[in-house]
Amino acid sequence: xxxxxxxxxxxxxxxxxxxxxxxxxxxxxxxxxxxxxxxxxxxxxxxxxxxxxxxxxxxxxxxxxxxxxxxxxxxxxxxxxxxxxxxxxxxxxxxxxxxxxxxxxxxxxxxxxxxxxxxxxxxxxxxxxxxxxxxxxxxxxxxxxxxxxxxxxxxxxxxxxxxxxxxxxxxxxxxxxxxxxxxxxxxxxxxxxxxxxxxxxxxxxxxxxxxxxxxxxxxxxxxxxxxxxxxxxxxxxxxxxxxxxxxxxxxxxxxxxxxxxxxxxxxxxxxxxxxxxxxxxxxxxxxxxxxxxxxxxxxxxxxxxxxxxxxxxxxxxxxxxxxxxxxxxxxxxxxxxxxxxxxxxxxxxxxxxxxxxxxxxxxxxxxxxxxxxxxxxxxxxxxxxxxxxxxxxxxxxxxxxxxxx
Numbered sequence: 001x002x003x004x005x006x007x008x009x010x011x012x013x014x015x016x017x018x019x020x021x022x023x024x025x026x027x028x029x030x031x032x033x034x035x036x037x038x039x040x041x042x043x044x045x046x047x048x049x050x051x052x053x054x055x056x057x058x059x060x061x062x063x064x065x066x067x068x069x070x071x072x073x074x075x076x077x078x079x080x081x082x083x084x085x086x087x088x089x090x091x092x093x094x095x096x097x098x099x100x101x102x103x104x105x106x107x108x109x110x111x112x113x114x115x116x117x118x119x120x121x122x123x124x125x126x127x128x129x130x131x132x133x134x135x136x137x138x139x140x141x142x143x144x145x146x147x148x149x150x151x152x153x154x155x156x157x158x159x160x161x162x163x164x165x166x167x168x169x170x171x172x173x174x175x176x177x178x179x180x181x182x183x184x185x186x187x188x189x190x191x192x193x194x195x196x197x198x199x200x201x202x203x204x205x206x207x208x209x210x211x212x213x214x215x216x217x218x219x220x221x222x223x224x225x226x227x228x229x230x231x232x233x234x235x236x237x238x239x240x241x242x243x244x245x246x247x248x249x250x251x252x253x254x255x256x257x258x259x260x261x262x263x264x265x266x267x268x269x270x271x272x273x274x275x276x277x278x279x280x281x282x283x284x285x286x287x288x289x290x291x292x293x294x295x296x297x298x299x300x301x302x303x304x305x306x307x308x309x310x311x312x313x314x315x316x317x318x319x320x321x322x323x324x325x326x327x328x329x330x331x332x333x334x335x336x337x338x339x340x341x342x343x344x345x346x347x348x349x350x351x352x353x354x355x356x357x358x359x360x361x362x363x364x365x366x367x368x369x370x371x372x373x374x375x376x377x378x379x380x381x382x383x384x385x386x387x388x389x390x391x392x393x394x395x396x397x398x399x400x401x402x403x404x405x
Contacts, residue, residue, distance in 0.1 A: 042104050046104040048079075061109075064222070064232075065230060067112060067230060071116065071145055083095060083098050083265075084124060088140070094327070094328075095330045096327040099323055107276045107280045110274075114228065118186055119149050125207065129249050130250070134246075142193070147193060149187070149193045149195060152236055153182070153259060162197075163203075165199060165205070169206065174244060178238045182196070183236075184233055185233065188232060188234030189236075192212050194211075194236060200255075201252065207248070207254070209248075219236055226382060264330060267341045271384070273381075273384065275316070277380060278351075280377060285312075289305060299362070312359070315352075315355055316351070318347060322343060325340060336401070
């Protein structure tokens, strides 16, 4: 009996992993009016994810492997510089295109897509706020992802309160001497360059470009995390790190504005990866409901599961609409773009996480098994409710903005 159960389990899991859905939730793109170019961009990213990421994602998760070779392949398609201007070798696409790409890539691996989104944000910061010399020197090697970047904002003692940061850059002659520590840094210890938000005076936040090999830079051990296992996370320590003043991006005191503008886009990007993860799990669940029989009929014939499924599809569609609307608002430089980004992130990260949780429940014990793949997405999507601004901070932004209007 044990052998028969083992054979049945192995056969079912193999079927769950290999079965191609008759109609993927990526096909629901027709609910939003996309141009032919946008549709092509989405399909290109989706095909790349299917061919280069999906076959390996489970192993990357199991071994906490950072797939740098696949990331650089993605850069060859322009996925390392999606909305960096064409003048310096970037793609010059809009934010809607970026959302589509990160969503599509996340159907295979959320954490790899998320790392690409952070690198894109860093390229955008240099492109938008750097001077001509900085752009010409730094962007070419970042656009092709020959060199990788990380974004350093959060500190051990500040968390969501960025105003409480302590990392300080003191100007000494033609250099900055930097002391402090940053935590939860995606790519920490692996990336070649760090976009550092720090103090350069009392309540004066600035952004400085810091190379990994600067003397005094050190890194903590890779964090052991619940999810996002295919991208490393570590503490970044700076002890009397010396960098030239010319590495200052924009002007002293502009750091908070740059950080907040970067986070508007970052929130949409992370929300897009939540949608991609939910899309994968909905595909799996749709097939499971049609093929799994209990009490003499398919699971999909039970009204309670039909109602749950209907709510998931509605939440998924709402999330996608709000994220794409927010992306357009950023491109339009809408005065309320930060509000739209906060609402989109709140909606997508919460609803998509809950959707994946219900998908796991519908699969029963098989949903809890690593090989089926759904539990990986549950772990990966959990952190999306925290980073780039927690759910609670999103609610604070929404309430503060709308109550003042």
